[in-house]
Amino acid sequence: LRDLVRTAKIRWRVEHDYRELKDGLGLDHFEGRNYPGWHRHVTLASLAQAFCTLLRLDPKVPAPA
Template identity: 60%
Template sequence: MSWPAAEGDRVAGFSLRRVREAGIPARRRASKAGTALLDRWLLVQRDNEKPATPAHLWLASLPGTARPALQRLVRLAKTRWAVETGYRELKDTLGIDHFEGRTWPGWHRHVTLVTAALLFLAEHRARTPKHAAPA
């Protein structure tokens, strides 16, 4: 599977396994509640260079017993890049870190306006064709 990253698209193999929560705290909670140990989903990323060793692991507690879609879990696990890119734009392009006031209302207004500007830019980019000439 592939996902966007700062240095370009990355590719790796992923697998999904159902695991049971373990350890003394989990056993105590289950014993106190009179229930079985909870099932979790373990998302495993294996890089193509070293397929025998897991590169990253994510543990998810999802409702229901149906197997979640692997692509969706990978997309959720890899949203860090999108968050970092958005924050960098808030900071570098829109100036979220430029506020020098000392009051909560002033800071709140500043952050609200910067966030609204980011929303405007995102909507503008979504509506503008990728190969359109600049205005």
């Protein structure tokens, strides 16, 4: 039961992060035609998401108004 709950929580976290990447950080806005351009876009969107996560988890940063 403990493994099942842990797996469900991980799935929710993955779905939440993917939704944040698509809606908030523009993962789905790429309209290029080649793999290197797509790869750069996905890399930058992932880095932006990691940065936002670090800001959200840092207790020293004041919450936005």
